[in-house]
Amino acid sequence: xxxxxxxxxxxxxxxxxxxxxxxxxxxxxxxxxxxxxxxxxxxxxxxxxxxxxxxxxxxxxxxxxxxxxxxxxxxxxxxxxxxxxxxxxxxxxxxxxxxxxxxxxxxxxxxxxxxxxxxxxxxxxxxxxxxxxxxxxxxxxxxxxxxxxxxxxxxxxxxxxxxxxxxxxxxxxxxxxxxxxxxxxxxxxxxxxxxxxxxxxx
Numbered sequence: 001x002x003x004x005x006x007x008x009x010x011x012x013x014x015x016x017x018x019x020x021x022x023x024x025x026x027x028x029x030x031x032x033x034x035x036x037x038x039x040x041x042x043x044x045x046x047x048x049x050x051x052x053x054x055x056x057x058x059x060x061x062x063x064x065x066x067x068x069x070x071x072x073x074x075x076x077x078x079x080x081x082x083x084x085x086x087x088x089x090x091x092x093x094x095x096x097x098x099x100x101x102x103x104x105x106x107x108x109x110x111x112x113x114x115x116x117x118x119x120x121x122x123x124x125x126x127x128x129x130x131x132x133x134x135x136x137x138x139x140x141x142x143x144x145x146x147x148x149x150x151x152x153x154x155x156x157x158x159x160x161x162x163x164x165x166x167x168x169x170x171x172x173x174x175x176x177x178x179x180x181x182x183x184x185x186x187x188x189x190x191x192x193x194x195x196x197x198x199x200x201x202x
Contacts, residue, residue: 001069003096007076014093019086020181025078026173027140032075039068078139083172085181087189090147092170094137100155100168102147104189110182112175113146135165144175147182 006013015021043064050057077095084091090102117136135155136143152164172178 001073003076003080004069004073006080011080013081014091015082015084016086019084022083022085022178022181023079023173024083024139024171025075027142027171028078029075031140032071036068036071039064039071043068083170083178085178085185087185090182090185092137092147092168094139094170097158098137098155099157100135100137100153100165102149102153102168104186106149106151106153107147107182107186108150109148110179110186111146112144112179113169114142114144114175115146115169116142117169133163133165134167134169135163137168137170139171143169143171145170145172145178145182 003013012021043061046060046064047057050060074095077097081093081095083093087104089104090107092100092102115136117138133152147168147170149166149168152166153168155163155165155168157163
């Protein structure tokens with residue numbers, strides 16, 4: 001619900017100075033707006049059918065308005081909480097539902113990798129053939145960026161549940177541009193590390 005306020009005021013959560021936002025909401029927009037239209041039609045229909053039953057009418061109206069707010073809120077969360085890449089690391093999110101912080105120094109590789117994960121594994125940790133835990137954060141039933149890590153990171157879900165992963169797959173509206181942005185951040189970090197005087201801290 002807080003995302004609705006951010007959306008109306010055209011603000012984004014967690015995007016600081018020197019950081020780049022990587023959007024992912026476009027792939028799911030058609031689905032949420034289609035569902036929103038269906039909910040509006042249902043609200044109008046229920047209003048007509050229950051016009052002579054005021055108590056039932058008001059109960060259904062409150063539930064319908066709440067449903068509309070939730071649907072809009074889910075899309076607003078995706079718009080206002082983009083993935084973020086900056087000098088310190090990569091933050092990958094799925095609206096307000098899932099959030100994972102990846103320090104740049106743990107990124108071994110990043111690549112464009114279009115996949116269509118199973119519905120039951122999307123947003124959850126799963127194990128591949130190499131027994132390394134994989135976190136798939138699909139949007140519109142697809143991911144297009146794969147990040148391999150040297151050490152596991154912990155993803156935090158909305159209700160506090162934690163999932164560890166050593167490979168993170170996520171979707172970005174501009175997948176190849178997202179890969180380029182992460183690689184650019186990695187290259188800049190390496191240049192800064194090499195430019196430090198000998199003996200300076202990492």
